[in-house]
Amino acid sequence: MSSVAALEDAAMELFLEQGYQNTSIDEIARRAGISRATFFNYCDTKSDVLWVDVDRALASLETLLGSALSLREALHSVASAQPRERIPLVASQSEAMGLGDELAASAGVRLDRLRLIIAGSGVEHQDVWLVLGAIVGALVSWARAPSPREELVGLLDEQLQRIRGALGQHSVATLF
Amino acid sequence: MSSVAALEDAAMELFLEQGYQNTSIDEIARRAGISRATFFNYCDTKSDVLWVDVDRALASLETLLGSALSLREALHSVASAQPRERIPLVASQSEAMGLGDELAASAGVRLDRLRLIIAGSGVEHQDVWLVLGAIVGALVSWARAPSPREELVGLLDEQLQRIRGALGQHSVATLF
DNA sequence: TGAATTATTAGACTGCGTACATAAATTAGG
DNA sequence: CCTAATTTATGTACGCAGTCTAATAATTCA
Numbered sequence: 240m241s242s243v244a245a246l247e248d249a250a251m252e253l254f255l256e257q258g259y260q261n262t263s264i265d266e267i268a269r270r271a272g273i274s275r276a277t278f279f280n281y282c283d284t285k286s287d288v289l290w291v292d293v294d295r296a297l298a299s300l301e302t303l304l305g306s307a308l309s310l311r312e313a314l315h316s317v318a319s320a321q322p323r324e325r326i327p328l329v330a331s332q333s334e335a336m337g338l339g340d341e342l343a344a345s346a347g348v349r350l351d352r353l354r355l356i357i358a359g360s361g362v363e364h365q366d367v368w369l370v371l372g373a374i375v376g377a378l379v380s381w382a383r384a385p386s387p388r389e390e391l392v393g394l395l396d397e398q399l400q401r402i403r404g405a406l407g408q409h410s411v412a413t414l415f
Numbered sequence: 416m417s418s419v420a421a422l423e424d425a426a427m428e429l430f431l432e433q434g435y436q437n438t439s440i441d442e443i444a445r446r447a448g449i450s451r452a453t454f455f456n457y458c459d460t461k462s463d464v465l466w467v468d469v470d471r472a473l474a475s476l477e478t479l480l481g482s483a484l485s486l487r488e489a490l491h492s493v494a495s496a497q498p499r500e501r502i503p504l505v506a507s508q509s510e511a512m513g514l515g516d517e518l519a520a521s522a523g524v525r526l527d528r529l530r531l532i533i534a535g536s537g538v539e540h541q542d543v544w545l546v547l548g549a550i551v552g553a554l555v556s557w558a559r560a561p562s563p564r565e566e567l568v569g570l571l572d573e574q575l576q577r578i579r580g581a582l583g584q585h586s587v588a589t590l591f
Numbered sequence: 592t593g594a595a596t597t598a599t600t601a602g603a604c605t606g607c608g609t610a611c612a613t614a615a616a617t618t619a620g621g
Numbered sequence: 622c623c624t625a626a627t628t629t630a631t632g633t634a635c636g637c638a639g640t641c642t643a644a645t646a647a648t649t650c651a
Binding site: 273274276280 | 629630632633
Binding site for chain 1: 516518519520521522523524526527528540541543544545546547548549551552555556574577578580581
């Protein structure tokens, strides 16, 4: 098992047992069998351990868009790679971890990263926040849905179709 | 001058002079003529000092919605109260302060607060992120526009009109 | 004026995140 | 197989954010 996965498991266990605030990086590292210093070789901050999967997906998106794919194609590719049955625990167990404002704060970093991705993909300036809202809305409703979930790709398309009429032609060209 | 305004001024000066990361709460408090301990009587966190005006507006929104106004009325009221010529410095000077991820993180907290407001105002579940995107898009484009700005209310109405067709009837009822 | 309430302050403490130096482990080449 | 180079893991010290508690000043009010 890769060390970052071991960190995720150890952290999630502790967060669910004791809460996020009451769990120190020391404890996470100890349970994962590494030192505190090594923790920071895998995660820059304590909250990063919640978002490993999401950050990986965002990195994929950036890579795909860097190789001249359209936003639609890149989204489709990354969305298809997400398993329907196992979603990031931050999406399903966030209340149980007692995250408080750390959830919204660390989510904000990922939201901004996605915003930059959208803005750099050909979506028009005045459409970026709308597209962001549609995509995140789809992601959230997908993550919150009970298993068995439908395919994420379908939900994404559905949400984006709803705002198609509100978008400029360049935006439509990259998204449809 | 209220002490929180003095804190804002002192903090903004220092952030612009030295950057956000290189400015300690001690320095902010000292320049504002208070002690570090007192700083925390006015702001819970260092980044809160960036968002005093925004948090005040959000609190107004919550108050107005608590007194049975529709979301449209509450938004209109709060938006009309924002001066066109003076916007929160976090919106216009964020790059110069070297905020880094702290901007997205602290913005995420406010975004989530606004999301909760929208969700509690009668907007349908599946429309919340879309409405949030439209509203934030309007706010951002308003804040980024050069002076003299048009009225925020107009921009808000304009952005919301664009997604009207995508919303359910309950959402439309609270927003139009 | 004196009491009660509130605002301010000092100081100690936990823990995050950084910096830097050191040591172990892995890989590569001869 | 051994050594050198590189990567990965670790120890330690530090600055600073945010919390807590207790004590002091300032303000309000009877």
